[in-house]
Amino acid sequence: MTRSRTPKKTLLIFFLIWMSGILGWSQNKPFDVGNPLEVAPALSGNYGELRPNHFHGGLDIKTGGQEGLNVHTVESGYVSRIKISPYGYGKAVYVTHPNGYTTVYGHLRALNDSIARYTKRIQYEQKSFAVDVYPGENDLHVLKGDIIAFSGNTGGSGGPHLHFEVRETETEVPRNPLLFQFPLNDSKRPIIESVAIKPLDRGGNISGSTTGRHYRATANSISSNGAITIEGDFGIEVSGYDHQDGSGNKNGIYKIEAFIDEQRFAAFTADSIPFSQSRFLNALIDYEYYYQKHVRFIRLYRLPGNILENVTYKQNGRLSPEDGGHTIRVIAKDVSGNSSEVEFEVDFKKLADTPEQKQEMIRWNGDYYFETDEHQLHIPKGAIYRDEAANILDGEDFIEVLNSRIPLQKSIQIKIKSTIEQEGELIARVTKDGRPIRALQTRREGEWLIAESRSFGRFGISHDQTKPQIKSVNFRSGSRLSTREVVFQIKDNLSGIESFRVLANNQWILAEYDPKRARLSFFTDDLPKSPEAQELMVEVIDMARNVATFEGTFINP
Numbered sequence: 001m002t003r004s005r006t007p008k009k010t011l012l013i014f015f016l017i018w019m020s021g022i023l024g025w026s027q028n029k030p031f032d033v034g035n036p037l038e039v040a041p042a043l044s045g046n047y048g049e050l051r052p053n054h055f056h057g058g059l060d061i062k063t064g065g066q067e068g069l070n071v072h073t074v075e076s077g078y079v080s081r082i083k084i085s086p087y088g089y090g091k092a093v094y095v096t097h098p099n100g101y102t103t104v105y106g107h108l109r110a111l112n113d114s115i116a117r118y119t120k121r122i123q124y125e126q127k128s129f130a131v132d133v134y135p136g137e138n139d140l141h142v143l144k145g146d147i148i149a150f151s152g153n154t155g156g157s158g159g160p161h162l163h164f165e166v167r168e169t170e171t172e173v174p175r176n177p178l179l180f181q182f183p184l185n186d187s188k189r190p191i192i193e194s195v196a197i198k199p200l201d202r203g204g205n206i207s208g209s210t211t212g213r214h215y216r217a218t219a220n221s222i223s224s225n226g227a228i229t230i231e232g233d234f235g236i237e238v239s240g241y242d243h244q245d246g247s248g249n250k251n252g253i254y255k256i257e258a259f260i261d262e263q264r265f266a267a268f269t270a271d272s273i274p275f276s277q278s279r280f281l282n283a284l285i286d287y288e289y290y291y292q293k294h295v296r297f298i299r300l301y302r303l304p305g306n307i308l309e310n311v312t313y314k315q316n317g318r319l320s321p322e323d324g325g326h327t328i329r330v331i332a333k334d335v336s337g338n339s340s341e342v343e344f345e346v347d348f349k350k351l352a353d354t355p356e357q358k359q360e361m362i363r364w365n366g367d368y369y370f371e372t373d374e375h376q377l378h379i380p381k382g383a384i385y386r387d388e389a390a391n392i393l394d395g396e397d398f399i400e401v402l403n404s405r406i407p408l409q410k411s412i413q414i415k416i417k418s419t420i421e422q423e424g425e426l427i428a429r430v431t432k433d434g435r436p437i438r439a440l441q442t443r444r445e446g447e448w449l450i451a452e453s454r455s456f457g458r459f460g461i462s463h464d465q466t467k468p469q470i471k472s473v474n475f476r477s478g479s480r481l482s483t484r485e486v487v488f489q490i491k492d493n494l495s496g497i498e499s500f501r502v503l504a505n506n507q508w509i510l511a512e513y514d515p516k517r518a519r520l521s522f523f524t525d526d527l528p529k530s531p532e533a534q535e536l537m538v539e540v541i542d543m544a545r546n547v548a549t550f551e552g553t554f555i556n557p
């Protein structure tokens with residue numbers, strides 16, 4: 001027996017070594033990631049931190065509440081991508097290095113001269129502020145330490161900081177920069193704040209509660225009134241945070257491991273989370289609890305539709321031990337080796353029998369269709385993470401689909417019949433009294449209005465017939481321009497701003513839009529010079545295709 005096995009085993013080992021060489025398994029290609037700023041790094045966000053609908057893909061490095069700090073490339077290479085957008089990373093520069101990694105710098109206020117010139121040329125070519133360009137290997141070379149940009153607060157940023165990422169160039173998977181010698185001191189241990197125990201069998205309970213129980217963590221255990229008794233299979237959830245030296249921000253935990261009677265049943269690691277999996281965060285956290293209480297508990301058991309690869313489980317983290325007493329231990333670790341843990345006892349009993357499921361269910365791994373004369377609904381396969389009760393309310397002028405406490409991985413499609421075409425018509429998510437809370441991008445096909453939604457709720461037809469607002473902040477028509485920048489405030493009441501443009505004497509002018517400040521601005525330097533009065537036109541269009549224009553004249557000698 002042994003003799004016949006050994007060669008196979010040896011072959012397998014050789015094969016694995018050979019494969020790991022090819023795929024670069026288990027070992028990072030070496031990369032000493034330096035500090036892109038001149039100030040000592042302090043983090044307002046770390047890698048893998050739990051954010052709305054995604055894991056944070058990099059580090060948020062503090063800039064002392066200021067904008068305009070020099071941003072240096074941490075390694076030589078070439079600028080491989082420049083993405084400018086009113087949303088997301090705002091102004092972002094990607095630098096590809098010969099070592100197999102690409103670093104990303106986001107929310108920038110401005111780019112260095114040569115990168116800015118390159119970008120502006122393309123913005124004028126495409127007549128668009130938002131651009132996504134991929135310069136060639138020989139276009140924009142940079143050397144380690146070069147100033148490539150200036151820090152800012154552009155895009156979806158909630159305050160001045162630098163968003164910094166390290167990605168594998170080949171796969172574009174963002175890695176945890178702290179695993180690459182990033183110069184940051186961390187002597188603080190991660191904090192476990194609370195533990196939740198959830199019944200996973202229908203009819204199960206935790207100390208009498210069929211929805212589960214939450215317990216505050218103490219120094220090394222959890223606080224509960226008396227023994228924790230469990231009936232039926234169960235799962236564990238954890239909430240907490242970590243922080244590093246030099247900052248009081250509550251950041252994410254790098255690693256969480258959970259054990260039952262010293263057998264590991266779940267492990268979460270904040271590294272190598274591909275963007276294509278990032279939204280599965282909504283399956284990892286107890287979304288309903290988060291929706292109601294704004295605290296994120298990480299489930300240490302897997303919902304069927306959760307494909308995240310940075311979490312591993314034994315039996316999907318579903319705990320089904322022998323009847324009797326058991327010890328649960330949860331440990332949280334950071335990259336620097338600091339850790340904290342809680343341990344507690346539970347008294348488990350198998351459930352005698354599970355009650356029958358009486359409600360109609362929507363299967364997570366199948367398509368679901370609903371149709372009446374007035375409404376049609378399609379929930380695609382894989383849109384939800386587990387089976388959900390088919391709670392659909394077909395009202396006279398609305399359709400209610402489940403509720404917004406249930407997360408969606410993919411969009412659902414809603415069709416509402418509307419025989420007469422009306423101006424500004426759109427499908428919106430509405431309140432119980434029919435008030436629109438969110439307009440959806442809507443199209444018409446024959447008698448049907450069609451829209452996709454990434455959240456459940458109540459949907460109905462709304463109308464946006466109101467033009468966006470354009471208000472001058474420092475532009476006075478007929479006057480000589482005296483400021484470096486011309487600023488307008490632009491807003492829309494419901495559907496949101498779809499596009500904008502600024503024309504001077506009918507020529508397109510580069511203007512910048514910052515939605516969080518409702519600010520549209522452009523530089524006086526970009527306007528044509530003349531002692532004569534020239535024409536200015538600002539046009540803003542909303543999603544319901546209402547067009548607003550502002551016209552005036554200026555003198556720019």
Ligand SMILES: [Zn+2]
Pocket residue numbers: 045056058059060162163164
């Ligand atoms: Zn960030």
